[in-house]
Amino acid sequence: MASLAAAADAAASSAGGGGARVDKEVDFANYFCTYSYLYHQKEMLCDPVRMDAYHSAVFRNAHHFRGKVVLDVGTGSGILAIWSAQAGAKKVYAVEATNMAEHARELARANDVADIVEVIQGSMEDVVLPEKVDVIISEWMGYFLLRESMFDSVICARDRWLKPDGVMYPSHARMWLAPIRSGLGDKKMEGFDIAMHDWNHFVADTVSYYGVNMNVLTKAYRAENEKYYLKSSIWNNLRPNQVIGQAAIVKEIDCLTATVDEIQEVRAQVTMPISEDMTRLAALAGWFDVHFRGSKQNPAAQEVELSTAPDENGGTHWGQQVFLLTPPLKVNEGDTVKVSFTMVRSKENRRLMDLEFTYELHESSGKQLPAITTKFYLD
Numbered sequence: 001m002a003s004l005a006a007a008a009d010a011a012a013s014s015a016g017g018g019g020a021r022v023d024k025e026v027d028f029a030n031y032f033c034t035y036s037y038l039y040h041q042k043e044m045l046c047d048p049v050r051m052d053a054y055h056s057a058v059f060r061n062a063h064h065f066r067g068k069v070v071l072d073v074g075t076g077s078g079i080l081a082i083w084s085a086q087a088g089a090k091k092v093y094a095v096e097a098t099n100m101a102e103h104a105r106e107l108a109r110a111n112d113v114a115d116i117v118e119v120i121q122g123s124m125e126d127v128v129l130p131e132k133v134d135v136i137i138s139e140w141m142g143y144f145l146l147r148e149s150m151f152d153s154v155i156c157a158r159d160r161w162l163k164p165d166g167v168m169y170p171s172h173a174r175m176w177l178a179p180i181r182s183g184l185g186d187k188k189m190e191g192f193d194i195a196m197h198d199w200n201h202f203v204a205d206t207v208s209y210y211g212v213n214m215n216v217l218t219k220a221y222r223a224e225n226e227k228y229y230l231k232s233s234i235w236n237n238l239r240p241n242q243v244i245g246q247a248a249i250v251k252e253i254d255c256l257t258a259t260v261d262e263i264q265e266v267r268a269q270v271t272m273p274i275s276e277d278m279t280r281l282a283a284l285a286g287w288f289d290v291h292f293r294g295s296k297q298n299p300a301a302q303e304v305e306l307s308t309a310p311d312e313n314g315g316t317h318w319g320q321q322v323f324l325l326t327p328p329l330k331v332n333e334g335d336t337v338k339v340s341f342t343m344v345r346s347k348e349n350r351r352l353m354d355l356e357f358t359y360e361l362h363e364s365s366g367k368q369l370p371a372i373t374t375k376f377y378l379d
C-alpha cells in the first residue's frame, strides 16, 4: 500500500515547481491521498448503482468504443478503462495521479487488456498524450456533484485531448434540491449536546488539568462547535417519503461545453411546492444525477442515467447532503418554499464548498414568512 509520503513525492515530481509544487503537495495530502488506498477504491467498486450505470453506459453503447481511442480521467483501479477495452476500444489511456496506477496496471494485465490499456501515472493536467481521443470517460462526481472539484480536470482533459466530434461519458449532469422532513436535526443537536457534555465533564473534572485550568476555553469550544459542527451538511441516504415537495434543478451541466467559470460558483432561485399536509420542513437536501447520452453528432444507442436521489433500495455511496433549517417550519400542502441558493468553493480548500440558502415560505393562505438566510459547509 502506498505511503502518504511516497504519494506526495510522486505528485511533487510531476508538478511544475515553485508555487504550483507547494499547491500540489497540499492537494495531495488533503485530497488524493485516500484514492491511493484500495479500501477507498473498493467503496466505489461496491456501489452497485454506480457500477451498473457505467457498465450499461459502456456496453449498451459499444459503438462509441469499438475501434476508438479512449481517455479515462482518474482511472483509479482501472475499471472504466478495462471496460472500455472490453467494449472494443483499440487504445485506452488510463490516467491516475496516485500510486493506485500500479494496481490498475496489474488489473489490466490480469484481464488480458494490457496491450490496449496504457496506464499513465500523473496529474491529468500535466500528462501529454501522443494523439487526440474519441471518448473521454471519467467518474469525477463528488458529494452534491461538485465537491472535490474533479470536473476541472475533466474539462482540462477535454479541451486538450478530445477530438471535435468526440463524446463525453457521462455527457450531462444535474444538481437537485428538495424540501424534506427529517429527524436528523434532533440527532445533530444530540451530537452537539454530547460534545458539550464531554467538554464540560473534562473541564469540571480538571479545575487543574495537569496544573492548568481549562475552563476559560469553554466559550470558544461552544462557538467552534456552533460554527463548524452545526453548520456542516449531513450525509444521509434518505427515503423517498422524506421528500415533502417537488424537487428542483439548481444546475445543469453539458459536459461537452461546460467551463470551469460556470461551475466555480453556482447560483439558482427555485420555487418548490409542498405536497404534504401538516408536516415540518426540517431541511433542504441536495443530490445529483448524470446522464450518458452521447452527443448530437454521436448520440447514444441507449441513454443511461445514474441517479443519487433518495431511493427505497439504499441509494449510492454519495447519499444525499442534508442542510438543516433552524428552526424547522410548519408547512402544508399548497404552500411553496422559495430558495435562493449559492455554492462557491471554499477559500481555504477549493475542493470543498461553502453554501448559502435564503428561504422564504409562502403559505397557501397568502401569508408570507420573513426570509431566513443560513450558511453551510460541504466538507
Ligand SMILES: C[S@@+](CC[C@H](N)C(=O)[O-])C[C@H]1O[C@@H](n2cnc3c(N)ncnc32)[C@H](O)[C@@H]1O
Pocket (backbone or CB within 6 Å): 032, 035, 036, 044, 045, 073, 074, 075, 076, 077, 078, 079, 080, 095, 096, 097, 098, 100, 122, 123, 124, 125, 138, 139, 140, 141, 150, 153
Ligand atoms: C472517484 S475516483 C474514480 C476511480 C475509477 N475511475 C472508478 O470509476 O472506480 C477518481 C480517481 O481520479 C483520480 N484523479 C482525480 N483527479 C485527477 C487528476 N487531475 N489527474 C489524475 N488522476 C486524478 C483520483 O486519484 C481517483 O483515483
